[in-house]
Amino acid sequence: AQTVTQSQPEMSVQEAETVTLSCTYDTSESDYYLFWYKQPPSRQMILVIRQEAYKQQNATENRFSVNFQKAAKSFSLKISDSQLGDAAMYFCAYRRKQGGSEKLVFGKGTKLTVNP
Amino acid sequence: NAGVTQTPKFQVLKTGQSMTLQCAQDMNHNSMYWYRQDPGMGLRLIYYSASEGTTDKGEVPNGYNVSRLNKREFSLRLESAAPSQTSVYFCASRPSIEGYTFGSGTRLTVV
Numbered sequence: 001a002q003t004v005t006q007s008q009p010e011m012s013v014q015e016a017e018t019v020t021l022s023c024t025y026d027t028s029e030s031d032y033y034l035f036w037y038k039q040p041p042s043r044q045m046i047l048v049i050r051q052e053a054y055k056q057q058n059a060t061e062n063r064f065s066v067n068f069q070k071a072a073k074s075f076s077l078k079i080s081d082s083q084l085g086d087a088a089m090y091f092c093a094y095r096r097k098q099g100g101s102e103k104l105v106f107g108k109g110t111k112l113t114v115n116p
Numbered sequence: 117n118a119g120v121t122q123t124p125k126f127q128v129l130k131t132g133q134s135m136t137l138q139c140a141q142d143m144n145h146n147s148m149y150w151y152r153q154d155p156g157m158g159l160r161l162i163y164y165s166a167s168e169g170t171t172d173k174g175e176v177p178n179g180y181n182v183s184r185l186n187k188r189e190f191s192l193r194l195e196s197a198a199p200s201q202t203s204v205y206f207c208a209s210r211p212s213i214e215g216y217t218f219g220s221g222t223r224l225t226v227v
């Protein structure tokens with residue numbers, strides 16, 4: 001079974017600085033999706049960024065970028081120019097690509113605090 | 117607005133009571149999911165439905181039942197609530213390719 005590990009239960013960053021959240025996963029599949037979700041205090045799950053495993057280029061969405069290391073099964077999230085609104089729980093998630101009902105498997109999350 | 121709608125948003129139950137969490141999506145998605153979120157545990161899959169008329173167990177199905185009433189609706193039932201089922205419950209849907217959409221969650225407390 002696939003597993004996702006987030007080794008940092010909590011992280012903090014100064015406003016305007018850069019922070020990197022770590023995620024590793026275990027799978028025997030060669031093609032799959034990886035995601036980062038943000039959950040602010042409102043509880044809503046918000047998709048931040050996604051990566052397809054067959055794409056070597058790291059995904060980028062504005063201030064958010066990933067470092068995808070397929071061989072190492074690592075998928076870290078970098079937040080540049082951190083803002084107070086970035087404070088939230090961040091979840092890394094994995095999904096097999098094949099199959100119409102494949103489930104998201106989540107890590108346990110990293111709580112990010114942004115200090116003014 | 118299009119999306120996933122969950123009701124209720126909050127609920128308090130007594131041990132042994134039953135209730136149904138409702139979920140509906142208006143995006144014509146085939147797959148729907150129920151997750152629970154507990155502190156320090158991330159989101160864990162309870163049940164999912166690949167299409168109308170089919171349901172399958174996820175990681176933590178004990179104590180729950182589900183119904184995929186039609187393509188839009190996927191309900192989660194607790195027949196005899198237990199304090200261990202105190203959690204935040206999320207419904208999600210997904211089209212054929214990636215793109216999960218989550219509801220806003222239901223905070224359930226069982227006393």
